[in-house]
Amino acid sequence: MESRAIPLSMTDLVEQEENLSLSPLWTDIDWNRDGRQDTFLNLEHSVHRSAYGIVPIPVSLFKNGSGPTLLLMAGSHGDEYEGQAILTRLIQSLDADAVSGRIIVLPAVNLPAAMEGSRVSPLDGGNLNRCFGDTFSDNPTSRIADYIANTILPMCDVFFDFHSGGSSLEYVPCTYANVSGDPSKAARTLEALEFMNAPIAWVHQGIPQGPEAGRAAYRSGVVYLSGEFGGGGRVSMQATRVAERAIYRLMSHLKILPLANEWKDESESRLMRASPQHYFYADRDGIFEPAAALGDEVAKGDLSGTILNPETPAQPGTKVLFPASGTWICGRAIGRVRRGDCLGHLLADVSRDEILAAE
Structure with missing residues (x-):
């Protein structure tokens, strides 16, 4: 599977050359360059105390040669801490030279909410995982969703979106997938979910109807995987272990990263669904x-x-x-x-x- 690259337009080249922004969210990252890059998605946010202020949303990219592109994202809800912790540690430990393909990591994608420890953004009350509808509003949270949906996801083959119960709910750790669309894509999604080998694999059948990230992935033809890893406003060792194991097994399944012995043992797994x-x-x-x-x-x-x-x-x-x-x-x-x-x-x-x- 070859990496899906975004060609630079003339506008993009001018913006890079002059270091100017024509968009309310911009970055200096080169999505097509091999190696490791640690930088920010800069969300412009003009307020009384800072007329030209930005919200610097951290992003790391690990690329080596050709291969699939995997997006790892956490912090869509700021009070869901497990994914934020895991992806922060992943960024610290991952070696770009060991990667075959491209990994994009957003450990705290709704940064204002993450810093507040809140489900929604303190900037506009926005719930990022309810902003991926067919249109995007002109507010900070929707601008983040717009950038993910229309700039990042078109580069990707697989999207792993980390969630938990947050402050108000607690989950038995489980992975999750939208199994929908054409039979071939449904089979690929199910194969990835099963290879992740979580104790519980929750399957949702049908095209996502709500304005959630899975819907944006579906529109871009991207395999969408997720999980509910704990919650209760804290970080569970059991939940993070299930989630971390799922990441490494998924990267191995996609042939992006060899699987370490630590994660090779197969566990009993139940396919389940809800109505x-x-x-x-x-x-x-x-x-x-x-x-x-x-x-x-x-x-x-x-x-x-x-x-x-x-x-x-x-x-x-x-x-x-x-x-x-x-x-x-x-x-x-x-x-x-x-x-x-x-x-x-x-x-x-x-x-x-x-x-x-x-x-």
Whole structure:
């Protein structure tokens, strides 16, 4: 698989020559040059205290010869720390000479949110992973999404997007993939997901409809892989181990980097999927007290927990039942809930044949 290069236009050449910007997001990186480059995507942000200010979003590129291009991205939500930590360590340890192809690493892509430790950007309240629709607004967060969708993704073959439950949710660590489009691409995506060999591989079937990064990848013909690695506003050693192993196995699968012995052992892995009925929500305010643990196998109608009201302690609590059978993969990490808050969701086992037959 050859690397997908972006040719420089005359405008690009003029901008590089004069070091001028005609775009609200610009960089001095040379996407086609071999070797290692550590620099920034400079997002122009003009405010009262800094008329010509920029937000310097870190980016590292490792390129050596021909081969596929892999985009590794974390920090779309600033309070999802696991991917940010892993990609920071990867940047420190990766040797460009050992790479066959090109790796683009964005360890804190929504930098304002990452520095704030917030799901959304403090600059505009933007949720980066909800800005990849068919059009882009003229605000800082959407400009980042626009650059990823229209400049970076067209260079790429595979996109691995790191997520977790953030501050409000916690996940049993799992990888995730959009398996959609033509049968050949669906098979390639599933092969990559299976080779990553996470304990749980969550498969979403169908073309992404929401304005998430997977939709932008689909529009560019890029294989989209992701994962939910922990959460709860902290960094889990177990979750980062699953995620790190997935990275190195994916790079080996793509023949970008040889696989170290540390990651070669095969583990048991379950293919799973979710549907809307696997999600459950608070129907009133209060404190949610779980009656089961993440990772438990549950049946439809089992008690998931009780919503209690300390402000009216004499009133009985409200029981919340699991809406379907499956594995409790994700649960709320904050005890206090409001009506409409997601309390968690389940996953159910699915076979490889069922997934590919649906395509």
